Amino acid sequence: MSARVRTAGAKRQRLMAAAAQVVHRQGVERTTIADIARAADVPVGNVYYYFKTKDELVAAALSEHARQLELLTDRLDRLPGPRERLKGLVEGWVSQRDLAARYGCPTGTLAAELDKRDEGGLDVEAGRVIRLLLDWVERQFRELGQPEPDGLALTLVGAYQGMSLLASALREPGVMDREGARLLAWIDSLEAP
Amino acid sequence: MSARVRTAGAKRQRLMAAAAQVVHRQGVERTTIADIARAADVPVGNVYYYFKTKDELVAAALSEHARQLELLTDRLDRLPGPRERLKGLVEGWVSQRDLAARYGCPTGTLAAELDKRDEGGLDVEAGRVIRLLLDWVERQFRELGQPEPDGLALTLVGAYQGMSLLASALREPGVMDREGARLLAWIDSLEAP
Amino acid sequence: MSARVRTAGAKRQRLMAAAAQVVHRQGVERTTIADIARAADVPVGNVYYYFKTKDELVAAALSEHARQLELLTDRLDRLPGPRERLKGLVEGWVSQRDLAARYGCPTGTLAAELDKRDEGGLDVEAGRVIRLLLDWVERQFRELGQPEPDGLALTLVGAYQGMSLLASALREPGVMDREGARLLAWIDSLEAP
């Protein structure tokens, strides 16, 4: 395996990571291809060798978020029980408080922006990534023996989206701590039947 | 008060309403001045007589949302007790389910988009509008005799933001019904001390 | 009628004329919007106020050719008989010998370039302009009492296209004179039944 192959793959990966990060901070529309190219240290013209359109780059950012999510759930899956896993998830959210308080949830704000489109299918793709998280959460609630695990998943993930939005709209990271603590207490309070 | 003045005021008001609506559906960046002008039936060149920049129009959209919010809370304030008022608020959210499921909460998604800026002060303005809602909700919880009414306000408004985002990301209006019902039950369960 | 109205119309007309001329000399693909803008003395960005896309400008060039053709046939229609009119047409072609020897027939070469596309409908539009000429010529042959006037029209117009192409490919304006003389003699030789 030559250095070139590794380099090429690394470049693509660098572009995806840069797209995810810059888009999180600036939003899709205020992010130019040049912004992403600069962040990834790639010449502008070369970006198009890896991604044919800006929309493809946004899709790549989305799948980068999906990948990050998978890394997280894989780590959490090593915890002994579902209650610990759910609490680990919330603790992860709280640990990102400053980023969330500044730019909101990466996937959530991206989905919110893309949902206002009705062409291109990126909106659907964003929904799919959110669904990945919902499904994992639902599985934990089911393992906990809760009735209506899907509804609980909506509540938990919705709470996360809401608290991220409020934290960033109010520019108050404390919102993340406060609501995070409430969610932890709530998870603790759920009775295993 | 001459007809001219009234006409001018009407035009300005029409532009504000159009800005609020179009921006809700398309987002700030994908909305052009021409879009708003068309929706308000005002010649493009004339928009600048009322609003010197696009940012001023966005600010106008925000204050239009604030006005709508005030209309709503004024109506709710006529209800006999705080519990009824809070439940009326939630019912209002649910009644807008289809709009929310398509474009999210008008103020919330606007705030999310503006929060990614760090110049112009529109982000702060968006926070202020959200704060208006939080303060009203907090007042109701306080009247209800709840401890930590500010925390409860965050929870309720956060839940609304979260369920709107999920409903629109998943394109499932049913999310609004389900979470709305949960919030109503929760409000009902709060004990007056 | 204000100066503004006249100016606006004049600008659009100037752009159409410039498009027709520049495209004739450079071909569609080698002509940039900036080329046309410069030739019409219009700022680049302003071109899009009058024509939404480059293709619309090319369509405008085509209709400009159609207009020129109509002016010509209107003039020829004042001649007493169809034979004189046909000969007048050929003489007009020969009088343009130098332009044809350098860039070919404006409409013909444009059609040839556009025919290689299979989207956008400009190819069809080009065919329509050519058809205008064919129809007028056919009418003259019919008035002359010729059988198969449509076939004769194809022959005459085809000969014009062919001689223009050869004159410009060989860079020999003399081809226009020689073939022009032959066509005049041919028209003279047609018997009125």
Added chain:
Amino acid sequence: MSARVRTAGAKRQRLMAAAAQVVHRQGVERTTIADIARAADVPVGNVYYYFKTKDELVAAALSEHARQLELLTDRLDRLPGPRERLKGLVEGWVSQRDLAARYGCPTGTLAAELDKRDEGGLDVEAGRVIRLLLDWVERQFRELGQPEPDGLALTLVGAYQGMSLLASALREPGVMDREGARLLAWIDSLEAP
């Protein structure tokens, strides 16, 4: 002669044939190097080993057309007399009616496009290829004992160019049949002195 050399030659030849075909269908400017490379099944980067610039590839397409023309005239030269040879030429044109009705004469449309340039010399080269055909036709008319065989050659080749252009502009292959038949009758009518 090693396999490598033969392969290299084959690749070059494949590129020339591909250039001729793709350029005929798309025109020079709308044809990318990548288009030709793909059609020839050659990696893009490798094209430049055989042709230093795009213009060289276009020149190669022209010489490919010249080669095809030579193959044709060689075949026709085996026919017993000049009249048969000319009629064979016209029949060949008619047999290509569908291609001509779609994309025009390969050499003619290429010449028309290149004539709009005034640098690079490709225009001159195109004229040379057209001249090859004219010279061969002129030779036949001379053998037939016609006066002014060069003028007759212009007429015949011009008619071919014209009918191809009209057939493709009108998208009517029937034009090729009709004009082809007329040319055959004309050739038949020429008296050998």
Added chain:
DNA sequence: AATGAATGAGAGTTCATTCAT
């Protein structure tokens, strides 16, 4: 000789904003 990747100079197009009347 061969090849995927890299590069940068435009091209078309959009749009906030300004101008002239």
Added chain:
DNA sequence: GATGAATGAACTCTCATTCAT
């Protein structure tokens, strides 16, 4: 106040050509 027109900066995308191996 009202309005169509004007302006130019910025952006996405393409592609001939070159590079590195």
